[in-house]
Every structure is written in C-alpha cells, then in structure tokens.
Amino acid sequence: MTDATDPRDSENAKEGTSSFPLVGVGASAGGLEAFLEMLRALPPAPGFAIVYVLHHDSRSESTLAQVIQHVTKIPVVRLEGARDLVLERDHIYVCDGDTNATMFGGRLRSTPRTPGGPLPIDTFFLSLAEDQRARAIGVILSGSASDGTIGMKMIKSEGGITFAQDDSAQFKSMPESARDAGAVDYVLPPAKIAAELARMSRSEYFSQASQQAMRLPEPELAEVFEILEASHDLDFTHYKPSTVERRIRRRMALRRIEPLAEYVQLLRSNAEEAALLYADILIHVTGFFRDPSVFEAIAKNIAPALLSGRTDDDPVRIWVPGCATGEEVYSLAMVFLEAAAEMKPAPRIQLFGTDVSDVAVDRARFGVYAENAVADVSPERLRRFFKPYNGGYRVEKTVRDCCIFARQNITKDPPFSRVDLISCRNVLIYLGSILQRRVMTIFHYSLRPEAYLILGSSETIGNYAELFSTFDRKHKIYQKKATARRPVVDFHTAPPRERAERTKLLRETPSPSNVFREADRLLLSRFAPPGVLINEDLEILQFRGRTSAYLEPASGIATFNILKMAREGLLAELRAAIQTAKKTDIPVRRENVRFSTDGTSPMVNIEVIPFVTPANEHCQVILFEEVTVQEVPKTSRGKKGKGKREEEPQVVSRLKRELEATREYMQSIIEEQEAMNEELRSANEEIQSSNEELQSTNEELETAKEELQSSNEELITLNEELESRNQELAQANNDLVNLLASVDLPIIMLDSDLRIRRFNPGAQRVLHLIPTDTGRSITDLKLTFNIESLDQMILDVVENLATREVEVRDREGRWFSLRVRPYKTAEKKIEGAVLVMVDITALKQ
Secondary structure, three states, X not given: OOOOOOOOOOOOOOOOOOOOOEEEEEEOOOXXXXXXXXXXXXXXXXXXXXXXXXXXXXXXXXXXXXXXXXXXXXXXXXXXXXXXXXXXXXXXXXXXXXXXXXEEXXXXXXEEOOOOOOOHHHHHHXXXXXXXXXXXXXXXXXXXXXXXXXXXXXXXXXXXXXXEEOOOOOOOHHHHHHHHXXXXXXXXXXXXXXXXXXXXXXXXXHHXXXXXXXXXXXXXXXXXXXXXXXXXXXXXXXXXXXHHHHHHHHHHHHOOOOOHHHHHHHHHHOHHHHHHHHHHHHOOOOXXXXXXXXXXXXXXXXXXXXXXXXXXXXXXXXXEEOOOOOHHXXXXXXXXXXXXXXXXXXXXXXXXXXXXXXXXXXXXXXOEEOHXXXXXXXXXXXXXXXXXXXXXXXXXXXXXXXXXXXXXOXXXXXXXXXXXXXXXXXXXXHEOHHHHHHHHHHHHHHEEEEEEEEEOOOOOOOOOOOOEEEEEOOOOEXXXXXXXXXXXXXXXXXXXXXXXXXXXXXXHOOOHHHHHHHHHHHHHHHHOOOEEEEOOOXXXXXXXOOOOOOEOOOOOOOOOXXXXXXXXXXXXXXXXXXXXXXXXXXXXXXXXXXXXXXXXXXXXXXXXXXXXXXXXXXXXXXXXXXXXXXXXXXXXXXXXXXXXXXXXXXXXXHHHHHHHHXXXXXXXXXXHHHHHHHHHHHHHHHHHHHXXXXXXXXXHHXXXXXXXXXXXXXXXXXXXXXXHHHHHHHHHHHHHHHHHHHOOOOEEEEOOOOEEEEEOHHHHHHOOOOHHHOOOEHHHOOOOEOOOOHHHHHXXXXXXXXXXXXXXXXXXXXXXXXXXXXXXXXXXOEEEEXXXXXXXXXXXX
C-alpha cells in the first residue's frame, strides 16, 4: 500500500478553522457553580474562546447567559435557534438547554436536541476534536452519569488537552468517568483549571497547531523511538511522522518543555513519562457499531456466506487487529451470533482481538463499558447481549466466550492463520508505507482463499490490487485474490542481520525439490513454446520462455496488460482468441498470424488455453509457436511470374483471416458496448427510482415540517396561557398570604392526612409553631391546649361535612373557641380541614 493518508492528517491548518484554542466545557448537576468559579479566575482576555455545554433535560434557560455575564467581563453570547456562529477570541458561548452544539469548519452550529438522542457533551466534544484537532481543549466539571468521556478521549487522541474537576466537584460521576477512561491530562479545581488554561493558550504548542509545524530534529526523534522500543518493545520509526510528532509535542506542552533534547533527557530519567507518551501515541477512539452501514453490509452480504455449511471442526475465524478496548470485536460477535441463531445447527464462531496496548487488551477482555459507550447499541441488542453492571453494562458471557484478546504487534509478531475475515479499520492510517506493505502481505497470508478484508473509510488497498479485489467499494470491503507467487511475508521474528544470513543459507543449501524444479525449468525452456500466464484482467502474471519477439513494453506508464504489450499485427487476433476462449471455456487456436518485429513480418501460431485455479480464479495460458516459412527456389523469370500468381491466393486467404479476426474483434466490442449500455440503462432507471423516492421523502418532510410548525405555534399559545395562569396564581397566592397575615385569628389548614398545609402568623404565635412544622401531622405536635380525640373530631368533620366547635383552654389560662370546618376545593372536593381559634377569654371572665 502506498502511504494511505488520513485525510484529516494534513499538518496544514484546515480552511475555516480558528487560529486560537477553543475550550469546550461540559457540565451537569452542580457544574454551573464550578464554571462560574472558573470564570472568576480567568483574565478579561484569556486568549481563547469558550463554549459551555450544559447536560440537562429542561427547556431553554434564557437567563443562563445573564447569570454568567454577572461574574465575568468576557462577552457572553447565547446560541439560540438553529444557526451557525463564527467564533471569536475572548468570547463565551452558551448553548440553550434544548439544543445540541457542534463544530464544523470553525463555526458553532446549533441543532434541536431530540429525546433519546446523542448525549450533548459527547456530541460537541467529538465534533470539536474532529474540527479543531490540536487546538481543541476539553473540560469536564461536576455532573452525574458519564457524558463527555468519549468526547474527551477523541480530543486527547487528536492532540488536544483535557481537564477534569477534582474532588471539589459536587457530583463526581462525570469527572471520574473521564479519569477512569484515561482521557484526562489535568485533574484540578476550577480556579486552577482557569490558571492552566490561561498559561497554555500562550504556549508554543497552540501557536504551532494553527500553522504548519516544523519537523522535529531527526537525531533526537530517533532517541525517543529507541527509548520507547527499549521500554515497550515497539518501534515507532516507520509510523506516520505527523501522528507521532503531534503526540510528542503534546506531551512536551503538558510537561512545559520546549526543546526536544530536554524532553529526551526526561524520558531517559523518568519511566513514567515514557509510559505516558507510549499510551498517548497508541490512544485510539472506537465504539460499538461504529459506521453502522458497514455492519449492515457485513450482516447482509458476508455473515451468511461465511456461516453456511460450517461445522464445529471448521469454525468461522475473525481477526480484529488494533482492537483497542474491544468494542468492534464484540460488535462483530453480535452480528455473527444473530446470523448464526437462524441456522440449525448453529455454527461455531471465533474472534481474535489484538492490540499492542496491554491496558486496552485487559479492558477489552473484562468487557465492562460505561452507559454512554453503548449509546449506539439498539435496545434489542442491549437487552440480549448486555447486562447492567456497576452503573454501566457488561457484555454477556455467551458473547465473551466467542472472543479471545491478546497483545500483538501486527508489524512484528506472527499472525493468525486460516482467517475468514479481517477487520482492520483506521489502523493503517497511522503506519508508514514500509509497515503498510508488510501488514498487507501478512493479511494476505492469514486469509483463506476468497476471504474478506475490511478497511477504514480513509484507507484503501492502494498498490496491492494484485492481492485483493474489491468486493464492496462503498464500505471498503475487499476479497483475497489468488496469486501466481505467494508474496514474501516478513514476520520480523529475528534481527535483520540474522534473518539475512538465514535466508542466504537456505538459498545455498541444495534440496531435492530445488533440483527437480531446476530440471523442470531447463526442459520447459528448451522444448516448450514461449508463452505467458494472464488473469481475468488480462494482466500478465508470469512469462515462460523468450517472448520478446511477440511482446514488448509499451511506451508510457509501465503495464503488464498483454494487449498493450502485443507487437503490431497481433492485437486483433490475440484479443479475438482471448475473448472466444473466455466465452466458450475451451482452447482457441489462431494459425499463420503475420506481425511486425524488427523490420520483418514473420508468422506465428497463437493458442489460448483457459483454466480455473483452485482458488476459483479464471486464468489463461497463451502460447506462441513460430511458423517456419519454406524458402522459395530460384527459377526462371517465367516461373517467377507463375510463383507470384500462386502466392496471390495465399495473400487473399491471409487477408480474409485478418478481416475475420477484425470482425470478431469488432463484434466483441459491440457486445461489450451493448452490455455496458444495458447496465447504464439499468443504473439510470435505479437513479430515477431513487430520485422519485427522494422526492416523495422530501414531500413527507415538508408535510412533517408544516405539522411541526403548527405544533410549535400551539405550544407557543399554550405557553402564553400557562404564563398568564402562573401570573394569576402568583397574584392569588400573594392575596392569600396577605389575607392570612392580616387576620389576627390563629388559622391552620390541614390536608386529608391531617398534615399541616399552611398556618398564619397568629397560629404561629399562639400555638408556638415554626416553619419546619409544615408537612407534619397535627397529632405529632405538642399543642398549647389540651383536647381529647382532636384527630377523631377533625376526621368526623371531613367525613360528615359538618362544622364542629369546642371551647379549649391553653396552659396560660386563656380560653379559645376552636372551630373546625371542612377544606373544600374549587371542584367541591373535600381535601382536609381548616382550624380557626377565637379568643373568648374576656367573654368567659
């Protein structure tokens, strides 16, 4: 493969991206207080833009921007409605509670949030990392659940910096989830996060991130690779320079070190820093059913074909190199288990997940994931293949039993063999061309004939089309091709010098098979006619004997296409014979074909022999037999004239054969053109049908839009009515409070369970009540007067709807007339009682 590059991996700043850092702050419960504390510690011009994303389910909080503006001099902008904003330095952007914010081309985009949709903090962080890369900074403050963890991993993997609040967080779930996932660089209180952000915005790392950074010096870079290989047995020399150097610069920025030579000294003296750099370089973001269309294609086109006809002795073997924490391995296991469940008996499935990170392999083997990590898993699969575990989910044992995880370096360690499917997505983009070449040959060695290889959306087979054919171009699924000669596979199990000496020894050591092979070669070169072996694409796989008289390299781009290499005069006959042999599947022979070579016009017999390889690949052997022309004897002039007349029928016969070959050639072209026209016509009909479906879908969307607009108008009207009613209720409540306060009589309102609902200042003074008594049962209170069966009397009033009145005397000797009336609602329902006490002391005296 030729240096397959990640389209996002260009070191030049992308058009539309910002030239200053962008800080995404995610928070939930208790996060607003922490965010305000962080803002108080920031200078008025911090040198970056801040986007505050609040995870909650409430409707738009129009006052949030005003609350934030009260504590900072930095301008606060509220992002409301579905629109785009160009971010400015030294500004704070606040998203409404019912919207999702995303970054695209340096613009902040707002879209409505849907119930049960993607988590808002992860959504923004993922788009921020993809859009801004090394300029992205993620901050997680107080909050429950685990929103933001996946996004923080993506920011860190793209070279950004991440922060999480320490134990000062009111709710620690969100910060702890990000820390446990290894996605946090700094764990600090909000004020110190602000100080570190202000320092880092002025660092050289972010100034280089906005422009093309210079390459790190080669000698020091080689020392870094030597240190990592010595400590972790992994050589990064041939990894993509842009990716590795970006991670090294990131660690230097975190350690506040500028020259690489100083960082090399730190790596030599600090094993922990070497481990952190190693983990940084290897960090990859994965997820369950990432790119769902790929898994749909696997379930529809690959899984049934691989599972059919399998026995317990011949299980389906799947290999996932670079599996990270195992999400893709388990996703493939679920797809194949679902397909196998429909077969009787169910075939056996084996999946091998490998990675160079021991930590990632251990996590994959355990199979425990946070709640947000399974957001893309359908509810049906979540119920079938997962079980709740410590606030998250764990993969069921039936799925884990199919999967084997191990540490493996695909560029060095021996691979698995007899594999039916290899899924290596988004791994090759991190490897240089040398490692890519080695990995592709290893994959070809590992796969069974016609087995499948799946690559990432940014990866292709490149210059290795002779090893793999395209099975599904859209989803980057390829199929192994049989080759005339097996590619050289270097497992790298020994040092280079030792491998070279071992190869030389094997070549020099005679063996019976080598002797037989040499004898076969000698006999074939002496007695067999020259020829070539070609595949379905008419590409020459092997030359046999001296074919230079019939074939020569064509000018221009180098190619092994036999039609382009055929000498003048051979093309028509050769193509017609090849096409006829391909259609009839029997040998075809063309005799006395005249062609031009080196100024002469000799004749040759052409024979095309088709055959099928054990790997079910259609190939052809083309043989060239030289025609010996008898020399014409010298005769008299008369005889010469006669000989000339005798030669004329031969010329006419030759011309007729050439004309017939040309006709066959033209007929094959016409048939191919008609077949192509038919395919184009069919494709055009499909496009028209798709266009009609899209038009119908567009009309449905227009109708849905109108319905949503109508519903929105109804909701606005309802909201206005509710606001009006709230004002009325507030006014009525104020009237009631003032009325009760102005009445000097003690009044207590009880609910149907005899709990105190409300009391006025008069009751508070006479009965010695306190505000916390609201909600308590009146029978639990120690009242200032004594009366037997007060609760029974109140219940009688509630049941019989009759007013009761008794005289009572308190401990101070004052007499009161206690009146108990039923509490009636506006709907004439009885929901408690009202107690009123009238002072009758003077009347008693």
